[in-house]
Amino acid sequence: MQTTPLSPEDPARIGGFELLGRIGQGGMGQVYLGESPGGEPAAVKVIKPSVVDSTSRLRFAQEIDILKTVWGARIAQLLDADADAEQPWLATEYVEGPDLGKHVMTHGPLPALLVLSLGATIAEGLGYVHKQGLLHRDLKPANILLGPNGPKIIDFGLAVFAASSASLTAANTVVGTPSCMPPEQANGEKPLTSAVDVYALGTVLLFAATGHLPYRASNIHVLFHMVTDPATTPDLTGTPPELVPLLTSMLSHQAQARPTVGEVVQQCRALVEAQGLKLAQARRRLTTYTAAPPEEFLTLLPAPVSQSAVPPAPAPSDPVDAPPGDGTRSAVAQAGESAAGVEPTLFLTSPHQAPPAGPPSQPEPPVLAPQNTQSIQDEQDDPDKKDPGHAQDVPRRACGTGRPAARSLRHSAQAKRTAQQLREAYATRAAF
Template identity: 40%
Template structure:
């Protein structure tokens, strides 16, 4: 008899991490990361100094202009050359180009003629509003009023240019030294631009998206005002404006419940409620909101703002300093063996050099013969840290030409909550909520046993995942299993990870057998207790990102 399973479905959307984000990026990223093998040394003539994170469609790098101005370089992902993906990226560039506001990150340049396609925007120093609240707690009422006034002016300016942001939230507000700036125009749209989002889908972040967008996909400037309400409510309370929980619960509260302003100073609470009216026709308009907040102090003049916006971040001023800081690799030295040969000149020298390269090339990288270094579905053989949250050794290979990710992938934890994500039981969400991969397909469904009688200690079980609505191809997934506390000890950290498997494109599930598909120094085994299953998307370059969580109990 086939075991019963419950299919858990949820939509992936970004939430936050303490790193750096800029206009055109979909991640909150404030700290630079070292470059990895395969990363470019320059993009569009801009030297690349470090990584800043990943957007919905591309990797974001820190670059430097000829005038020593730091820029954010977003380069579209390999393989995202489908017409709709290119259309989205071109629209993002067009939107960034038309936005001119002191309250928004400005565009610097773009390359759209030949791949790889890229977009450069100014680098905005400072934490996101989300990060500031997470570090310092709820902000003072006077500062929240100042932020409301400044963001209102920012929205009024970009709306005046015919652009709707469509994803205003705490993670998309940078607290720059001279005042807050709106970032991430990746899903923004001008009033004269055509709709690209497929029918039945809407753009935005649950908990901040307006009710009319959820119900009717009615995107208008008024929807940004609703998102502004949630953003300022979060700053004032430190709580999500419509609570926590599954996406479905957030959407239901957005449609039927009241925004959370419990304990907020009365005047500020009243302004937030005016922005959060369910009916967009009754929602306060920006000109009126500017009048109601006219007495607010400019944020940069407020000592409380300077206390939370201050940044001691030191960025490299050129590629050489990036190398010194350990952010960029040093230029490879020419082989001492080849130099005398090449100095001899002539065809014979070249022939000998080529023979030496072939003779001493890594066996797994040969074009013909031998065992390829990356195989789909193979078991991971890296230390447990490499697959357990980004603490292992980065993959040593560049992105393979065949698009198959390496077995020794590295999990890129997008926030500080990732390591603590834990399954809470059947019909309950995993907690705490962690950031999922930006731009991930919608409708992830997972399968795991739901009864303690279905799987016993010493036995096996099957874990499965698929996307219900989309058919991404090629798309590799892996599972990380966090075992009961009894499995944590001197010879095990209680975490085991599978190798990546190619997701079927016909809507069927990718299956992983536990424990046989999960290999470590000490073989995994089923014992009594609760297991958490973390689902990951493994990219061809060896980066793996969190997609969702599930779990099961062994009786």
């Protein structure tokens, strides 16, 4: 996450956590990067003094109770909290990495293979939430953090128990993020079911794959009409063909027509395995792709390639991340496409529709990037020395030189000739 310096009005310490900088803010609170007395980093959420009242305290206490209930590797865990303090606060696990919305807006949509990995990972995480009888209700790109150990779900401020029809909001008031909200939630129906999170996850995956959400409008009333109108279908423009059936079902207008989170996991797994990979491999590729240090990330993005260059075919054991039948570009090249913005928490603002910043507008042919230099050297020294769990699972991306990336040296004709010459030279000098 990106942090900014503390302002003079910010506290230096909250509940024993030393505050180091600002992470972000919303309508009700401010989020800080904090550090526990033992040196543990934390995201510390504090309610603004201007909105502290009995209702906000009750809602905040509910969020704390829910965070005490949910668990799983994909959930940012609660560390400590105090809903009765003068300024109510809670501290959760700090996840070092951008949220999905910022990543896509900065670097473009994810390759289809990585979208499937993201879908399976988040759907499985939501499954643990649903097992506790809870609903997130506000899943969106900004609430998915891309950490070094994989994506994590944050912000359970709007989460509710699935069987509950109670609400802390005023009558006829709908709270949530309109563009990621399913029709039944937008219509104020209660009680809601786990299908609301499936729909929201569908919007997240659509955004990850294309850079836009299913419905876009400059007027919030028009937007709500589009979401709730059965005749207005979601905009799937730019969606890779293999993702269309899955996203179409997840974004179904009728809640009962959507798959369960378990079925989403299975469908994502089947699509990944159809590309010759295991889901665990795809998950490692996702983490490697999104956790690249900022100073290295630009060199990992696709570069323009001459149309006359013909890249070598990939080895069957390590397929390129390209959709089946797409011969114009690799799926990794899709990361260079432009991305539309994501509306802030709770309420819609005008959708961002910024033009592409830098990446070429024309489709690019598929390219292969060289593997990590150290990995190449290791494999030259010992052809059997490979890292089956990681090195071969990293997405092959184009280097930033503007030339087609070469294959691994141990596969090139030049390397074979050199090796043969060395063997012949050694044989003439050998004493046996």
